[in-house]
Amino acid sequence: MKVLLFGVTRDIVGLAALELESSASNAPGTVGELKGYLKREFPDLKGLSSLAIAVNQHYAEDAITIGPEDEIAVIPPVSGG
């Protein structure tokens, strides 16, 4: 499962994209679980109260299920101008 990172999430994780081993039994199966997983792996992400997730380029609520073939984008608000 490919997870693309944008804005401040890219700075926090230090990478533009993550490849998750989605065959593992503890792999996140929904958008909500993925958020929880990322916040455990990268605790600084916990500080972000508004984080949009897109699955295959469509905005996705927490209940949406995700699988190995999906491309996820993690999108925080950006502030500059």
Added chain:
Amino acid sequence: MNTERYDRQIKLKGFGPHGQEFLAQSRVLLVGAGGLGVPAALYLNAMGVGRLGLIDGDQVELSNLHRQPIYTEADLGKLKVDCLSRFLKQQNPKSSITVLDTFLHARNALEILASYDLIIDATDNLETRYLLDDACLMLDKPWIYGALHGFEGQVSVFNYQGGPTYRCLFPKMPEQGEIPDCNTLGTLGILPAIIGSFQALEAVKVLCDLEGVLSGKLMIFEGLEQQSRTIAFKRNPNRAIPKEIVAENYNANLCDSGSEAVSYESYLRERNSNQTALIDVREISEFENGSLPEARIVPLSNLKGTLDQHNSDGKAVQELFGKDTSRATRIFLICKSGPRSRVACSLLSQYFPEYEFAWIEGGMRSIKTTSR
């Protein structure tokens, strides 16, 4: 209308004389005359938008010039809106330019936005974006969002023909300090020009009823990879039209105990009658471009580290911020417009509960006569 001036546009299939007429009849407000606002204004004005409003209370600073290229060193200290409108009037004498040398806030937003067909978000902060989103929804006006983070930019059109709004993507305004701004992160001069130009293109599409408006779509542009990605999203059915604009909703919420906001005037009164200390929490480059003579610089970006150090060393506050602070009855914090000093205030109140801290509302922006 001078058809020769717009000949190449009128010739363009899919735009034509109708498109030109639509632009001439349009009223567009640019909120911000900085990195995004300058390119958007230049092109909208050149293309023939009939009426442009410019709102920004900032003055031109040396650190603006790399990304706001119509301003020159001769403009330093002058109001951006005055310099920009002077340029726009020369560029296209037919267009009507209205200048507002203030900032958009909860108390003036509805009245100002009401006179325009379309609003362009060329701001540099999230508070104004949430305000724009709510006010435009109340007034049923579309607005064009543009924002930057490092080499990245985001663009979308919100509230267009009942389409999604900013809060449909990011329902809750982030707390202060969650999302860094350009003053802290820095930005490459050309990046805002690219995003501001995308915003001008979207403006034309909205105003001239063209296809492909970025409504319900968030475009993320990545400058290093030269890639853009578009995310589709829908109107949140729970997104209700606000009944009123409440100022407190647009001050980023902070769980701050004992941190108090004061105006610059009340700071001055207190400074004259009591022992006070002032800490400027902007970046050093901003500080060097103009600061209050009594201020000591401790950038917010270094503060956390400094405080963690304090925790392990048990240093007293005066060792961190100078001996003046040992006698101070209250320590004041200042930044460009308020948000960073508010965060600093909250942080310091936690570390030094024995001291009283306050932050200056409106920051350096609220000081009319600068020390420049």
